[in-house]
Amino acid sequence: MRTITAGCPPFAAMSASFALMVWMLSAASAVAQTAWYEGFEGSEMSWTAAGGDGAYRIESHKRVQGEARTGQGCERLRVSAASGTYVYLAHSAGRARVIDELAISVQLKCDRGGPQLLARVVLPRSIDPQTGQPMTVLVRGGMYEAVGRWQALRLDGLPLRLGRQLRVLQSQVTDPLDPREAYVDAVLLNIYGGPGVTNVWIDDLDIAGHVQAEAQTAPAVAADVPSWSHQNTSLAAPPTPVISARGRSVLSRSVLLVDGKPTFIRAIEHRGEPLAELRRLGFNAVWLAGMPTADLLAEARRQGIGLIAPPPRPQAPLLPGDPVPALAPIAPGYDTVLAWDMGSGLTEEHLDAIREWSAQVKAADHRQGRPLVCRAESDLRSYSRCVDLLLTGRSPLGSSLELTDYGTWLRQRPRLPLPGTPLWTSIQTQPVDPVVEQWHALGAAAGQPPGLSSEQLRLLVYTAVTAGARGLRFESRSPLSADDVPSRRRAAILELLNAELGLIEPWLAAGSYVTTVASSEPGVVAAVLDADRAKLVVPIWAAPGSQFVPGQSAGTSISFVVPGVPESSDAYLLTPGQLQPIRRKRVAGGRRITIDEFGLTTLVVLTQDPLVVSDLSQRSAQVARRASELSRNLAVDKLEQVESVLQRLGQTAPASAAGVSSPQVSRAFVTARQSIQTSDGFLAARNWSAAYLHAERAMRPLRMLEREYWLAAVRPLTSPVATPTAVGFDTLAGHWAIMERLRNSGYGPNRLPAGEFEDLNAMMQAGWAHFQHPAAGIEAGADLAPVAVRSGHLGLRLSARDAEAETRIDLVETPPVWMTSPPVQVEAGTLVAIHGWVQIPTAITGSVDGLMIVDSITGEALAERIGETMGWQEFTLYRAAPRSGTMSVSFVLSGLGEVWLDDVTVQAVERVAVETASRR
Numbered sequence: 001m002r003t004i005t006a007g008c009p010p011f012a013a014m015s016a017s018f019a020l021m022v023w024m025l026s027a028a029s030a031v032a033q034t035a036w037y038e039g040f041e042g043s044e045m046s047w048t049a050a051g052g053d054g055a056y057r058i059e060s061h062k063r064v065q066g067e068a069r070t071g072q073g074c075e076r077l078r079v080s081a082a083s084g085t086y087v088y089l090a091h092s093a094g095r096a097r098v099i100d101e102l103a104i105s106v107q108l109k110c111d112r113g114g115p116q117l118l119a120r121v122v123l124p125r126s127i128d129p130q131t132g133q134p135m136t137v138l139v140r141g142g143m144y145e146a147v148g149r150w151q152a153l154r155l156d157g158l159p160l161r162l163g164r165q166l167r168v169l170q171s172q173v174t175d176p177l178d179p180r181e182a183y184v185d186a187v188l189l190n191i192y193g194g195p196g197v198t199n200v201w202i203d204d205l206d207i208a209g210h211v212q213a214e215a216q217t218a219p220a221v222a223a224d225v226p227s228w229s230h231q232n233t234s235l236a237a238p239p240t241p242v243i244s245a246r247g248r249s250v251l252s253r254s255v256l257l258v259d260g261k262p263t264f265i266r267a268i269e270h271r272g273e274p275l276a277e278l279r280r281l282g283f284n285a286v287w288l289a290g291m292p293t294a295d296l297l298a299e300a301r302r303q304g305i306g307l308i309a310p311p312p313r314p315q316a317p318l319l320p321g322d323p324v325p326a327l328a329p330i331a332p333g334y335d336t337v338l339a340w341d342m343g344s345g346l347t348e349e350h351l352d353a354i355r356e357w358s359a360q361v362k363a364a365d366h367r368q369g370r371p372l373v374c375r376a377e378s379d380l381r382s383y384s385r386c387v388d389l390l391l392t393g394r395s396p397l398g399s400s401l402e403l404t405d406y407g408t409w410l411r412q413r414p415r416l417p418l419p420g421t422p423l424w425t426s427i428q429t430q431p432v433d434p435v436v437e438q439w440h441a442l443g444a445a446a447g448q449p450p451g452l453s454s455e456q457l458r459l460l461v462y463t464a465v466t467a468g469a470r471g472l473r474f475e476s477r478s479p480l481s482a483d484d485v486p487s488r489r490r491a492a493i494l495e496l497l498n499a500e501l502g503l504i505e506p507w508l509a510a511g512s513y514v515t516t517v518a519s520s521e522p523g524v525v526a527a528v529l530d531a532d533r534a535k536l537v538v539p540i541w542a543a544p545g546s547q548f549v550p551g552q553s554a555g556t557s558i559s560f561v562v563p564g565v566p567e568s569s570d571a572y573l574l575t576p577g578q579l580q581p582i583r584r585k586r587v588a589g590g591r592r593i594t595i596d597e598f599g600l601t602t603l604v605v606l607t608q609d610p611l612v613v614s615d616l617s618q619r620s621a622q623v624a625r626r627a628s629e630l631s632r633n634l635a636v637d638k639l640e641q642v643e644s645v646l647q648r649l650g651q652t653a654p655a656s657a658a659g660v661s662s663p664q665v666s667r668a669f670v671t672a673r674q675s676i677q678t679s680d681g682f683l684a685a686r687n688w689s690a691a692y693l694h695a696e697r698a699m700r701p702l703r704m705l706e707r708e709y710w711l712a713a714v715r716p717l718t719s720p721v722a723t724p725t726a727v728g729f730d731t732l733a734g735h736w737a738i739m740e741r742l743r744n745s746g747y748g749p750n751r752l753p754a755g756e757f758e759d760l761n762a763m764m765q766a767g768w769a770h771f772q773h774p775a776a777g778i779e780a781g782a783d784l785a786p787v788a789v790r791s792g793h794l795g796l797r798l799s800a801r802d803a804e805a806e807t808r809i810d811l812v813e814t815p816p817v818w819m820t821s822p823p824v825q826v827e828a829g830t831l832v833a834i835h836g837w838v839q840i841p842t843a844i845t846g847s848v849d850g851l852m853i854v855d856s857i858t859g860e861a862l863a864e865r866i867g868e869t870m871g872w873q874e875f876t877l878y879r880a881a882p883r884s885g886t887m888s889v890s891f892v893l894s895g896l897g898e899v900w901l902d903d904v905t906v907q908a909v910e911r912v913a914v915e916t917a918s919r920r
Contacts, residue, residue: 047061086190089189104156116143267473273480285305391425396547408848415811422471429457435858495630537604567586570606570607579616815849832907833876841869849894851892
């Protein structure tokens with residue numbers, strides 16, 4: 001046995017802060033040994049500071065006598081630290097080969113729990129592409145718990161532990177990892193015990209089974225990459241990652257690595273804004289409609305923001321029949337492009353062209369592995385063979401698609417492409433164009449049309465991320481830097497959401513969906529996501545109709561039972577500015593957690609790792625001030641907005657239309673103002689978490705008013721999408737004006753021929769069209785049948801079913817069958833009533849859309865969706881013709897089942913005297 005004396009060479013620091021180290025090994029350590037032991041009996045220190053991820057200071061570091069566990073001497077440190085997750089001490093270990101016999105132990109005494117033993121393992125056969133040096137991995141050992149007493153921390157079984165670590169690491173890198181000839185070159189202690197002062201005593205470092213590896217150059221560490229960056233430490237990443245000028249992006253399974261770090265993309269469609277402004281709002285990528293200019297590429301490098309853009313397009317052949325010329329090499333100047341966008345709205349007819357273009361781009365791109373992404377509307381499996389990522393999503397806000405159904409639709413999408421294909425999701429941030437066009441045509445949006453509420457966007461974003469989205473593309477039709485009220489509001493909402501997404505990026509970038517659990521409150525469900533060392537529970541309160549106007553959605557003592565939680569895990573409520581312990585209890589089926597005060601969404605973390613707790617506390621503190629300011633400003637904005645809408649409603653809505661009395665309205669406004677004033681007081685006192693909480697409380701009575709007035713408005717309708725002005729709160733004044741117009745109007749003659757579905761020949765001659773989308777295993781059709789009749793002798797039947805009795809299809813990618821009416825002539829400004837009857841005897845399966853009734857004026861944006869009926873159900877849709885021309889109506893069966901339709905008409909709403917108005 002050889003004893004390593006106190007004179008062994010220390011590590012050399014790269015900077016005064018010791019954030020990064022160059023690990024220098026002594027030539028004297030090259031002699032093969034069977035064991036190492038350090039008793040700390042001499043006078044020179046042998047542990048060296050090796051950096052931390054937060055501000056810290058070593059106030060005292062010395063050898064002391066009379067305080068040791070064995071012998072006389074030990075090493076003692078006093079460390080003062082702020083928020084963070086680690087403060088490392090390092091001790092040379094020579095080059096100890098990773099074998100079964102290798103075992104490391106050290107005696108530690110500390111006045112706080114949490115310190116941990118680690119070993120740095122060098123992989124000489126695996127080269128880090130960022131540094132050109134052998135890759136290194138940190139392997140964790142025992143954690144200190146015996147506060148105030150000596151405790152032996154051990155690290156053994158290194159081959160097994162290293163194998164587990166490499167399986168995690170392999171999912172984050174592209175090149176195969178080779179563990180052969182691996183060796184330990186340093187022993188580390190993480191002595192971080194939390195914010196404040198920590199006292200540590202170290203004695204008896206023993207490395208048993210030490211077999212010396214052959215000498216080689218010690219791995220150097222790049223100045224911007226910590227030596228331990230290749231372990232699975234995603235929870236230690238900054239909340240909003242800055243993409244370096246290198247911008248290297250690759251896919252490792254479903255995880256996007258940018259500069260080697262798992263990254264959750266938050267991209268915004270570019271509408272001319274300065275990239276610095278978008279970076280300030282928390283976006284880490286910008287989605288371009290065309291190839292970036294040289295100036296934009298340079299600006300992206302300066303701002304540390306990634307770009308997603310179309311790649312160069314192939315040139316046409318010079319002569320017919322000539323081969324398509326190969327793309328010119330894509331130069332390194334495009335390195336800030338994180339992914340190439342191959343297009344949107346793609347169907348089967350585009351597949352061959354996209355396949356050929358994708359192959360050319362991959363061949364021309366000097367940066368191998370840069371992912372390709374596209375948005376395909378059908379045949380996702382074929383497209384997933386051409387590209388690396390798929391963009392999916394819809395525009396559910398203001399539509400008849402419930403957010404819970406939209407979440408189901410998103411969770412089903414990964415079953416359609418090749419297994420393992422990661423999906424990004426588009427996020428609607430504004431009302432869609434057809435709806436805005438209807439508002440203008442109906443006179444319900446003077447000047448700048450209203451936008452979406454912060455609650456709608458919050459529910460949409462959290463629905464997407466809990467359904468497994470690996471990135472988000474925020475849709476945008478106008479600049480976020482514009483100076484109008486809707487643009488400023490939208491920018492504030494997105495900045496706040498980006499801050500919150502940054503808090504939970506480890507789960508979003510590289511975590512996995514576990515399950516969905518119900519709660520003690522009907523309408524509240526929670527998604528459970530798993531990441532290294534912690535689970536994230538995300539409850540969402542999405543009541544029916546929340547895509548139009550969310551309700552108050554607030555409650556107390558709401559509980560969930562989360563399965564698979566270790567007994568030692570604690571539960572924390574994560575908000576900007578605070579990581580607060582909450583109640584938890586072991587019950588049958590898992591761990592019950594209780595949230596004392598709950599709003600639309602919240603974040604709950606379950607972990608037993610103090611480093612995770614410390615890191616999340618740091619992340620929360622980083623965004624606390626700005627998040628509280630944004631929440632307060634949004635509360636003030638909502639207060640002014642609700643007051644303005646109710647003032648306009650007083651001029652158009654019937655008295656007491658919402659069933660809310662004037663005193664109730666007054667009390668709601670008083671409560672909201674008081675909460676805002678309290679928030680202002682906490683902002684002045686720099687109590688960010690309390691300011692955030694009270695700003696959130698201010699929103700709740702205002703949401704209650706919005707919901708009640710909206711419910712009163714849609715009560716007389718067959719559906720909220722019956723009139724375009726009833727799909728949100730801001731346009732309710734226009735809605736009541738339309739309702740008054742309907743009360744004082746009649747209906748012209750039916751313009752739709754053969755809508756009584758009595759004669760097939762008459763339908764064909766009139767121009768009714770029947771469409772089918774062939775799909776394996778599905779039989780679909782349309783006919784006139786007596787069973788589908790409401791009046792007369794026949795009715796229209798649409799049907800789709802499994803082709804074989806022994807097979808069962810539970811997911812339909814594309815609607816199997818639909819029927820479209822003949823075109824109907826309309827004049828600009830005409831208000832059209834589409835009316836009919838439908839019966840769906842059993843629930844449609846395989847699709848969340850059921851039967852869709854789609855008019856060509858508004859398209860899917862205002863389509864009516866019906867999944868099942870109790871007997872015959874009436875539908876009426878009012879649409880304004882924005883221009884003269886024709887319109888048609890389609891009846892789309894999106895899944896498996898049977899739909900009966902009868903007595904469909906299209907009539908113009910005509911202003912006539914009330915006493916002569918005739919409905920039908």
